[in-house]
Amino acid sequence: MQTASWGVRLRPDLTGATMTGVKGRVLVVDDDTALAEMLGIVLRTEGFEPVFCADGARALAVFRETKPDLVLLDLMLPGRDGIDVCRSIRAESGVPIVMLTAKTDTVDVVLGLESGADDYVVKPFKPKELVARVRTRLRRTDSTSPETLTIGDLQIDVAGHAVKRDGEPISLTPLEFDLLAALARKPWQVFTREILLQEVWGYRHAADTRLVNVHVQRLRSKIEHDPERPQIVVTVRGVGYKAGPP
């Protein structure tokens, strides 16, 4: 049953999409050379351009050098802990990070997510599952029409991927931006965690609500005046979250 709970179906709009050329550069940080090589094969088959780093201590340097569009990060690394690497990448970039982890305990998962990972894949995973996660994170809703949303006292420029409070920009990762935009688009709706998992992470039937909880916390710490008493992303007990009154 273990793997079944991570069962993922590809979103129709993703599986159907065909792109030409290189879809994106993926930095694979993993000390297991066999796995790294295999990941490389799978990614190349899917049209991504993989770059590798087997040493946690060198990961940040390779990241700066290669400027990847996405990072696949193993949590157990020699040299430097994956959590640490995740934190330092997140400190200087909003680039999507997908963790590869063998640990499913809440402590480990939450620790990884809190250190800045957008999503995680539990070993052993299927190639399709991984590719789906990578694709979802690389997908940017490139809406051509200039759309401006308001949530609380924040203005969201959807096309420009910018959030401002009184003209001051607030720096959000793409995932946090998507999460905020999803809530802001339907301020009247209460979003269950499952719906958010579907809309923001592209999961269907996924019961793991820790992803949502952790990222809502991270988002709140950036946008709320008092993260302890959130006004913009409001918890609806037993149901989920909704946009606070403007």
Add this chain to the structure above:
Amino acid sequence: MSRPPRAWRSSVSVRVVITTLALSLLVVGLVGVLLVGRITSGLLDAKERASVAEAQSGAAEAQSLLDAADTGASTQSASALVENVVNTLKARAGSPPLFEVLMLATPPRTGDAPEFRTAASETSVPDDLRSAVQSDLRQSWTYTTVRYASRERADVPGLAVGSPLQVPKVGQYELYYVFPLTQEQATLDVVQRAVLLVGILLVLTLGGIAYVVTRQVVSPVRLAARTAERFSAGHLAERMKVKGEDDLALLATSFNEMAANLQLQINRLEALSRVQQRFVSDVSHELRTPLTTVRMAADLLYESREGFDPATARSAELLQNQLDRFEALLGDLLEISRFDAGAAVLDPEPVDMRSLVDRVIDVAAPLAERKGCELRVVAPQESCLVDADARRIDRVLRNLVLNAVEHGEGRPVDITIGCSDEAVAVAVRDHGVGLRPGESSLVFNRFWRADPARARSIGGTGLGLSIALEDVRLHAGWLQAWGAPGDGANFRMTLPRTADSHLTESPLPLEPADAGPRVQSNLATPYRSPRREEVPR
């Protein structure tokens, strides 16, 4: 009987002090009464003897005076005679007078027979005494209250001694001596006050002593209790101070030994558990990393199997299928060992049980369709909020529903959700082969299979229900199975609404209402589910 007050129940010293006070009060009271009684009788005995002797000699003298006087029949001289006799007697009383004298004529009084009395009034002599003297014609005495003719003098307790007298030619007379016991009363008062004072002091002292003594015993016991409390609260280094070599020191020593042993055992178990958790975590990582590579490689081969020759293509298929099985088994084994190592942590949040069930139905729908099995849900209209770890409960429900579909032989599977104030329950009922007697508890055993020969379509690992049971236990909930041969099975999960509540009853019956005739009579089973709504699927 009403409960004794809290202080009495909760404090040994209060009990001991109160008991000591009560018992010593009783003893001191008895001793005091006895003592005062002895002193009183001692005092009065002497007084009685002296008084009776005095009265006797007085009466003898009076009689001799009367006999000597020859008065003739004159009333005048008789009166003077009586007064003279009384005054003579009275002169012996001294000053202040030891006694008062009354000389009374015995009724029936002839004419105006003269009577005479000193300060005491006639009412000082009780009627009983008078009639005794009159009838017996000899000396009698009794205690009485001395009343004085003058109203200014207060009544005092006294002793009255009466003797018959013969006044020649006048008639029968009685002579009464009345002894006021003022002195004796004063002495007794002093003695009583002293006894009372000493008694009270004694009782209080005993109470104080009892308090001090119990303090000596109780304080170390209380200290031991506090230490034990802190110890059980997790302060394993907590120890008692050992002073001296008495019984209490022995208590402290034994307590400390016990604490040290417990600490050692707990530390050993904790270390073991840590090692085991670490091991499970390491195994998990070490196994899963190469398995991931194998998995991805197999997947790649499987995807491109159409280009292979038939034998290789089939091998790729077998590899793929068996890897699925291996993965599921590994996942379950690691999960079980996490439970065994005590590393499983609950991550609860309020969830609506109906949405969990809906999601599981979505997942199970494809298999159910393949099996030709209808999934029917009965759910309350209002939400069934429960504090649960959604990931774990999802896994439990998925397991129950998939099992039911697999064993349901194509017949409908009923999923019922029930809510009460304390609990939320989900029952998954199939109408398949059912369980033989005794099997309903075996199903949760690891690797147990109802029929080893039976083919499995979803390739369960044999650990699913064991993990489900552990998951539900982690929530302090119940997971129970019911089954009858040929009548299907019913699996019921009951979870407390909040983590701190305690399950006493499930909102759903374990034996389904539609069970065979054996249980048809059991329809009275409380079914406290709120208004339900048929949700056609």
